[in-house]
Amino acid sequence: MELVVFEPLKPIHCARCRRGPLAHLVRESGVPRCLDCAGLGHLVYLPRGHAALTRRARAGSSVSAVVVRFNKRRRRYERQGLLVEEGALARAERSCLADAEARARHRDRARARRAAEDVRFTAAFAAEVLRLFPGCPAGRAQAIAGHASVRGSGRVGRTAAGRALDELAVSVAVRAAVRHDDTEYDALLAAGVPRFAARARLAPRIDAILDAWRRPPSAAPGAAGAGEPSEAA
Known part of the structure; x- marks a missing residue:
C-alpha cells in the first residue's frame, strides 16, 4: 500500500514531539505525526512537475511516500510531490542530466542537418x-529563393508545392518578389490602396518584367545575335 503524507492547510503540530507547525505530516490512527516521529525523516521532498525524475527517484528508493494536499474548491486531495531517499533522488538527477545532455546533442545534430537541408533546398529553388526565368539576374534568383524558402515562414517555398519545386509555386514566389522589390506596391498599401486594386494596377508592369526574365539574356532586345547583323556579317 502506498504511503501518504499530507500538506496541512492550517498550522498543525506533531502530537508526539509537539514540533510544528508542520510542512508535512503523517496521520496515525487519526493523530498527526511529524516525519521524524513517523520514521520518514530521512526522506527528501521532490515536487511534482518532472515525470522522468519522479519515476526514476521512486524506482530507486526503497521507501517513498506520496505527498497530497486537500483542494477545497474541488473537494479532493491532489498530489503535490513525492518523498524519496536522498541517494535515490541524486541518482535519478544524474540519469536525467545524462538524458538531457543526450537530447541536447541530438537537437544540435538535427539543427545542423536542417541547416544543410535548407542550404540545398534554397540552391535548388x-x-x-x-x-x-533565365533572364533573371543570378543574385536576384538567389535572393528570391532565400526569402521564399525560410523554414517556418509559411511562404510559398515551404508549402508542399514549393518543396516539390512545382513550376506554379516557383512562379508565384518570383512574381511576389517582383511585386515587392520592383514596384511601389508596398507604398500603395501603406497609402490605403486596397490590396487587389494595387495588384491590378501594377500587373502590366510586373508581367513585362517577368516576360523579360523568361527570355535568355542572349535573346534580350538589343543583345548581340538577337536578330541584328553582327560586324562580321
Missing part, C-alpha cells in the same frame, strides 16, 4: 527560378 534558385536553380529552378533560373530555369523558368
